[in-house]
Amino acid sequence: MATVNENYLKLPGNYLFSTIGKKVREYEAAHPESRIIRLGIGDVTQPIAPSVIEALHRAVDEMGQAETFRGYAPDLGYEFLRETIAEQDYRSRGCDISADEIFVSDGAKSDCSNIQEIFGADNAIAVCDPVYPVYVDSNVMAGRTGTYSSETGTWSDVIYMPCTAENDFVAELPKEAPDLIYLCYPNNPTGASITKERLQAWVDYAIANGAILLYDAAYEAYISDPALPHSIYECKGARGCAIEFRSFSKNAGFTGLRLGFTVIPKELKAGGQALHPLWARRHGTKYNGAPYIIQRAGEAVYSEQGRQEVRQQVAAYMKNASYLRTELLAAGYEVYGGENAPYIWLKTPKGMKSWDFFDYLLEQANVVGTPGAGFGPSGEHYFRLTAFGTYENSVEAIRRIKAL
Amino acid sequence: MATVNENYLKLPGNYLFSTIGKKVREYEAAHPESRIIRLGIGDVTQPIAPSVIEALHRAVDEMGQAETFRGYAPDLGYEFLRETIAEQDYRSRGCDISADEIFVSDGAKSDCSNIQEIFGADNAIAVCDPVYPVYVDSNVMAGRTGTYSSETGTWSDVIYMPCTAENDFVAELPKEAPDLIYLCYPNNPTGASITKERLQAWVDYAIANGAILLYDAAYEAYISDPALPHSIYECKGARGCAIEFRSFSKNAGFTGLRLGFTVIPKELKAGGQALHPLWARRHGTKYNGAPYIIQRAGEAVYSEQGRQEVRQQVAAYMKNASYLRTELLAAGYEVYGGENAPYIWLKTPKGMKSWDFFDYLLEQANVVGTPGAGFGPSGEHYFRLTAFGTYENSVEAIRRIKAL
Numbered sequence: 005m006a007t008v009n010e011n012y013l014k015l016p017g018n019y020l021f022s023t024i025g026k027k028v029r030e031y032e033a034a035h036p037e038s039r040i041i042r043l044g045i046g047d048v049t050q051p052i053a054p055s056v057i058e059a060l061h062r063a064v065d066e067m068g069q070a071e072t073f074r075g076y077a078p079d080l081g082y083e084f085l086r087e088t089i090a091e092q093d094y095r096s097r098g099c100d101i102s103a104d105e106i107f108v109s110d111g112a113k114s115d116c117s118n119i120q121e122i123f124g125a126d127n128a129i130a131v132c133d134p135v136y137p138v139y140v141d142s143n144v145m146a147g148r149t150g151t152y153s154s155e156t157g158t159w160s161d162v163i164y165m166p167c168t169a170e171n172d173f174v175a176e177l178p179k180e181a182p183d184l185i186y187l188c189y190p191n192n193p194t195g196a197s198i199t200k201e202r203l204q205a206w207v208d209y210a211i212a213n214g215a216i217l218l219y220d221a222a223y224e225a226y227i228s229d230p231a232l233p234h235s236i237y238e239c240k241g242a243r244g245c246a247i248e249f250r251s252f253s254k255n256a257g258f259t260g261l262r263l264g265f266t267v268i269p270k271e272l273k274a275g276g277q278a279l280h281p282l283w284a285r286r287h288g289t290k291y292n293g294a295p296y297i298i299q300r301a302g303e304a305v306y307s308e309q310g311r312q313e314v315r316q317q318v319a320a321y322m323k324n325a326s327y328l329r330t331e332l333l334a335a336g337y338e339v340y341g342g343e344n345a346p347y348i349w350l351k352t353p354k355g356m357k358s359w360d361f362f363d364y365l366l367e368q369a370n371v372v373g374t375p376g377a378g379f380g381p382s383g384e385h386y387f388r389l390t391a392f393g394t395y396e397n398s399v400e401a402i403r404r405i406k407a408l
Numbered sequence: 409m410a411t412v413n414e415n416y417l418k419l420p421g422n423y424l425f426s427t428i429g430k431k432v433r434e435y436e437a438a439h440p441e442s443r444i445i446r447l448g449i450g451d452v453t454q455p456i457a458p459s460v461i462e463a464l465h466r467a468v469d470e471m472g473q474a475e476t477f478r479g480y481a482p483d484l485g486y487e488f489l490r491e492t493i494a495e496q497d498y499r500s501r502g503c504d505i506s507a508d509e510i511f512v513s514d515g516a517k518s519d520c521s522n523i524q525e526i527f528g529a530d531n532a533i534a535v536c537d538p539v540y541p542v543y544v545d546s547n548v549m550a551g552r553t554g555t556y557s558s559e560t561g562t563w564s565d566v567i568y569m570p571c572t573a574e575n576d577f578v579a580e581l582p583k584e585a586p587d588l589i590y591l592c593y594p595n596n597p598t599g600a601s602i603t604k605e606r607l608q609a610w611v612d613y614a615i616a617n618g619a620i621l622l623y624d625a626a627y628e629a630y631i632s633d634p635a636l637p638h639s640i641y642e643c644k645g646a647r648g649c650a651i652e653f654r655s656f657s658k659n660a661g662f663t664g665l666r667l668g669f670t671v672i673p674k675e676l677k678a679g680g681q682a683l684h685p686l687w688a689r690r691h692g693t694k695y696n697g698a699p700y701i702i703q704r705a706g707e708a709v710y711s712e713q714g715r716q717e718v719r720q721q722v723a724a725y726m727k728n729a730s731y732l733r734t735e736l737l738a739a740g741y742e743v744y745g746g747e748n749a750p751y752i753w754l755k756t757p758k759g760m761k762s763w764d765f766f767d768y769l770l771e772q773a774n775v776v777g778t779p780g781a782g783f784g785p786s787g788e789h790y791f792r793l794t795a796f797g798t799y800e801n802s803v804e805a806i807r808r809i810k811a812l
Contacts, residue, residue: 007527008686054472068461
């Protein structure tokens with residue numbers, strides 16, 4: 005008789021953002037007159053840049069003509085996009101990454117959750133706490149995480165690395181011996197950034213301990229401080245210990261277009277086995293490439309005009325971030341992030357639990373944020389607001405929060 | 409120290425179509441003057457239908473305007489598409505399937521390979537032999553298949569159900585007790601179809617034995633015989649034992665646009681656990697939905713105009729199929745398929761091994777097909793040709809084959 009993957013049944017409740025969506029829908033149904041401002045889920049609001057729209061139209065037209073129609077894409081991505089990425093995201097920053105080390109996909113969420121598949125079932129994972137839930141949940145589904153304690157909100161076999169105000173939201177090197185270490189900088193949810201020195205310390209640690217760093221750089225476009233690293237491959241030795249994930253969702257508003265990529269250097273090995281061919285095999289077997297028209301859209305992001313346009317989008321979001329940060333600080337909140345990342349991470353007032361603050365803000369101000377506890381136990385008493393709304397909504401949200 | 413998923417290392421050689429691609433590229437490099445005709449990989453050649461192109465342009469324009477821009481899609485697909493699918497693919501055929509049982513995705517390959525994740529690691533799988541390699545390979549990666557014998561070309565823990573001319577390429581009900589049974593009709597690679605009675609027998613068998621049928625109906629649009637079932641849900645009781653996969657790749661030429669869907673009825677259970685919430689959880693955790701513009705393109709396939717246009721595409725491919733079938737029969741080949749499916753399945757001449765026939769055809773006729781052995785041991789001495797080329801190329805391929 006067929007049975008289910010029991011690991012799925014261990015997952016507590018729903019995916020964080022589904023839970024928030026449900027709560028908001030229920031509140032709206034009960035209060036149809038309310039005008040809710042969504043600063044919860046990290047979805048963008050600005051339309052796709054004009055040069056990307058043009059590229060999409062051109063590619064659509066190509067698909068409508070027999071001479072230019074394209075069927076199955078190359079498994080790992082079109083050469084025109086992989087080459088552009090390698091040149092502009094890496095070589096131009098002095099990172100030694102070649103086009104055939106780039107794996108184009110439908111987004112960083114897919115890649116971040118699927119990457120664990122190519123590793124051993126008994127590999128110990130370490131995550132920052134708080135953390136993007138996908139890293140943990142995908143390992144729960146694969147059976148790597150042991151048992152869940154609803155009391156502590158933690159899994160018995162996961163190594164949690166607390167990131168709090170005390171350590172500037174950058175984890176300490178773990179005393180345990182993790183095999184796979186998830187890092188995300190600029191950080192979701194805390195908005196923290198990491199210096200090149202501290203990132204180098206992680207690379208050195210991983211090399212010394214035979215660990216693999218899974219580095220999520222989805223928010224690199226939000227870095228304003230020129231001293232901060234955009235890629236882990238800016239660190240010495242990273243080609244021997246790190247996989248990097250990138251996304252078009254936040255740097256170019258592709259949340260609804262779906263495009264991302266993963267970098268796996270050819271010499272990167274785990275237990276003596278090269279990882280590049282394994283991930284290539286996964287792509288070849290379980291995936292059929294990102295749509296041609298979307299890959300052309302991705303290419304347009306790197307054009308002269310495209311770069312200018314998406315820089316303006318990022319700047320607009322960072323204007324929101326700066327506004328939210330400044331105003332919340334002025335209102336007496338303890339506030340982090342928002343300087344090199346599109347997320348504001350604030351301490352809940354008066355020691356409120358973060359889900360209580362979520363309900364309070366939803367009901368009293370009709371503003372939706374994300375409760376820090378949803379990202380892990382060290383997120384308790386914290387709360388995330390995103391800068392991805394419109395400026396008008398950011399201003400109105402602050403007005404309402406101040407009026408509380 | 410990090411280690412790799414050892415199951416990946418058990419996979420012999422490369423994914424079938426990657427191997428073929430490599431062989432063809434090498435031949436072309438050595439013979440730059442050759443004009444190769446590709447009837448190997450099942451990729452379409454006709455451009456996207458005009459009404460779908462229009463829908464794409466409209467959706468692209470929406471993405472370029474703040475008022476109509478769409479960010480993250482609903483995890484399981486846009487309602488407009490799910491509702492259209494439920495109505496036109498199912499309810500209009502008398503199948504009781506509702507919109508919220510449709511999971512929209514980036515293609516049937518992804519879904520067919522990922523579906524095994526929600527089942528127990530010790531579930532025994534049964535596959536037709538020959539078979540689309542993705543069903544087996546995805547289970548190899550998950551550790552369900554035991555050890556590989558290069559002598560027999562089979563896995564120790566997979567139940568193979570031979571499909572040969574002797575049983576009309578429809579597997580017998582297995583004597584073993586598989587938990588998960590992969591079926592694909594109209595069949596890839598053999599081009600065989602299944603009658604409603606024989607499919608009903610599979611449904612009855614699955615219910616009696618607590619097995620789940622994983623029914624790949626990617627080629628249903630190619631059915632010309634009105635008596636044949638397009639969906640497994642045309643069979644009584646199928647809601648209690650079957651998952652169905654569908655694709656836009658072959659019915660509307662979306663191989664380069666990427667769109668498909670999976671149907672999981674709400675009451676479908678394995679070991680007492682409902683499967684619908686598990687697959688929903690997988691989508692929510694590891695996937696971010698198909699691009700909005702591609703979902704609008706999918707919707708357009710179902711419009712009055714769209715339906716007419718894609719019917720003409722299918723008819724053109726089936727004209728090729730009929731031509732290939734008739735001419736090869738006339739040339740003395742033993743030929744199957746090509747009547748309710750876009751694949752021609754022929755017996756290799758003079759008992760040639762199928763990879764030898766592949767090389768022979770590539771070198772002597774510059775025609776690329778797919779060796780049957782690549783689909784499983786019972787595919788040995790068979791060869792697949794697709795009807796997805798142009799008519800001109802189909803004619804030229806036949807001319808060259810006849811001249812051999």
